[in-house]
Amino acid sequence: MRHILPLTLLLAAPAQACETALLLAIDVSGSIDRGEYMLQISGLHDALRDPEIAEILIRDQVALSVMQWSGTNRQSMVMPWQRILSPDALNRFATTAQTLPRAFDGSDTAVGDAVTYALQQFAQVSDCKRHIIDISGDGPENAGTNVARARTAATTQGVQINAIAIEDMGLSAPTTSFYKNWVITRDAFVMTARGLDDYPRTLRAKILRELIKPTG
Template sequence: MLRILALCLCLSPAARACETALLLAIDVSGSIDAGEYALQVQGLAAALEDAAVAEVLVQGQVALAVVQWSGVGAQALVLPWRRMLSGGDVAGMAADARALPRAFAASDTAVGEAVSFAAAQFAAVPDCARRIIDISGDGPENAGFTVGRARQAAQAAGITINAIAIEDMGLSAPISAFYRRHVITRDGFVMIARGLGDYPRAIREKLLRELAKVTG
């Protein structure tokens, strides 16, 4: 009996249900230069290395994946789904994110296709209670023009879409307005990064806000 109890206790963390499947969709369209791309992947890695972020990821047994997206037909699952069952899992995901090569360059911005591609990836994690697309971008849709249909389909499937709008420095916020009006779902939100230098702060705060329901 004691041996069985010990075995159950050892297995229980990994056996917990997945609270959230979180897919991070990173813009690598032509408006993102090499330095700006580096800021995005380094910012993502730094956010995953943050102690508070790592804690909520593990507590919620979160499944994480990363997509890079650009123009029509230019989407790639660059980091497949991985369960965050321990601090080591989070650290490994951060290291892989930091070393990610760029999948596409010098292309248009097909936001709708990015959303549709991201939504299709959740078929691999059917046990997760919540499904969230975390999309970041620095421009409105200028190719494909399917974002309305893509958002509607995601919403009907119970997928939440949140966004980081990467704005130029200053007071105006046209990218935020685009994502708020056309991309996020009814239960989603937009986080603003004032330039890509502000991206690491924005993604850390965004991850904590997205995952707050896991521990709250």
């Protein structure tokens, strides 16, 4: 027989500490067409609904948020911070992510501005032990604040920046090299998606890697 705790006990139970605050920063610059945008948000939905990821999100009471970014002064928190405290909370977040309207169209790629804007959001989740920006992009910076300065600010603030580099099919990897050399922080990582079709698989692997507590 299943036992259900009285509501008063549930409300009195001490909240667990938030392990990770994870901000997902999605590229919606001019090089991302409508189909590619839809693939990104559906990939995010599927990753959040993955059983292994879902278990960690709820267990560690992870704080999630989503921003979209493109050119200079074009950044938007499309999903504010949400503590994932239950399966219902996760389902609501994933469902909303799947139907997100696109915030910007036809603009440049201001990676430094995106990182700077993302850093300002972590004051709202200061109790979380780890702060991570998960940024995706399909090209190097061509506008806005220099991303190297933004990376220095992230390091000073104790925020880790990881990246998904979306590359064309083939062997060349200019976007991966850009993110590796100029964007990610020390001890962070870049994962490469070969075309947008590979993005959902890469995003799942990346989020899982980010949520696993570091050892040593």
